[in-house]
Amino acid sequence: MGSLLAGVAHELNNPLAVVMGQAMLLRESAANSPFAARADKIHAASERCARIVKNFLALARSRPPERGPVALGGVVTQAVELLAYELRTSSIEVEVRLSEAVPVFQADGHQLHQVIVNLLANAHHAMRRIGGLRRIILTSAFDAATARVRLTITDTGPGIAPELQAKIFEPFFTTKPPGEGTGLGLSLCRGIVEEHGGTLTVESQPGHGATFVMTLPVITARRSSRRWSTMVTRSMWQATASRPSPGCTARTSTSSSPTRRCRAWTVRPSTGS
Ligand SMILES: Nc1ncnc2c1ncn2[C@@H]1O[C@H](COP(=O)(O)OP(=O)(O)O)[C@@H](O)[C@H]1O
Ligand SMILES: [Mg+2]
Structure with a gap:
């Protein structure tokens, strides 16, 4: 099914390119006439179609994740840093609480980055x-009993009505x-997480924000010894999480238990006050 739809989407690319090209030519030859505005509309609509096709191809392409060692803290940090400017200018405070107990595991770091960016973009939107408090909190944890990593992303937005909570993961479902909105973000995210053997769910009470919960199994490379994992964790950790970017306030919790110890930092809105 996925490959059939991907094939159709791919086939749409060529005629769409023709529509866009012709609209541009029409725009040029119709300059200073009422047809110019119509040509612009055709061009804008065909561009939107092309964007939907591109997103759809990313969704339908069921390529297996490219596994490599991933430090979740680093992926979270990079995703937050990517959107930090937009979030700060929207007066959104971001708090990141990264557990030091989360080990390095095998995953597709780029895909996980994409998931976190999508979830942050949705929370932002x-x-x-x-009005009132605008905050996103990202929290990571490791459950040794189930060997699963858990990342929660909580926002203080309007939340999601119970009857919509299952629907939001369907392709093309959007309230925007x-x-x-294309309605593809969450279905793409869930697809990626499930390809990793994980789960992506939502918990929300309307009016009280939403929490997206991602769990992932910790798969370690066969060759890597525990000692190697710990070494990588430390170095990747230090390369990323201990480097708060401008505008971040960093603090480290003082718990003596390694499973409780976490590093936390906050991106504060640029209110100028
Ligand atoms: N953090 C959130 N708070 C409230 N609603 C959300 C949140 N994240 C997603 N949604 C709802 O889920 C829908 C689907 O999201 P998504 O699949 O990313 O598509 P899109 O963002 O293009 O609408 C959104 O249109 C919105 O109604
Ligand atoms: Mg989205």
Whole structure:
């Protein structure tokens, strides 16, 4: 099914390129006439189609994850840093609480980055129009009993009605106006997480924000000894999480238990006050 749809989406690319090209030519030859605005509309709509096709191809392409050692703390840090500017200018505070107990595990770091960026972008969008507290909290933890890593992303947005909570993971389900959402983000995210043997769920009480919960099994490379994993954890950890970028306030919790110990940092909104 996926490959059939991917084939159709791919086939749409060529005629779409023709529509876009012709619209541009029409725009040029119709300059200063009322047809110019119509040509612009055709071009904008075909561009949107092309974007949907591109997103759809990313979704339908069921390529297996490329496994490599991943330090979740580093992936989270990079994703937050990517969106830090936009979040700060929207007066959103981001708090990151990374557990030191999370080991390095085998995963596709780029895909996990994509998931976290998508979830942050959704939280950002959800909070754009609310007054009061705007905060996103990312928390990582490791459950040694099940050998699973857990990452939660909580926002203080409007939350999600119970009847919509299952639907939001369906492809093309969106509550955003045309041009703002494709409805592919969460289905893409869930696909990636499930390819990793993990789960992606939501918990939300309308009016009280939403929490997206990702769990992933900790798969370690056969060759890697425990000592190697610990060494990589430390070095990757130090390379990323101990380097708060400008605008971040860092602190380390003082718990003596290694499973409880975590590093936390906050990106504060740039209110100028
Ligand atoms: N953090 C959130 N708070 C409230 N609603 C959310 C949140 N994340 C996702 N949603 C809802 O889930 C829908 C689907 O999300 P998604 O699959 O990413 O598609 P899109 O962002 O293009 O709408 C959104 O349109 C929105 O209604
Ligand atoms: Mg989205």
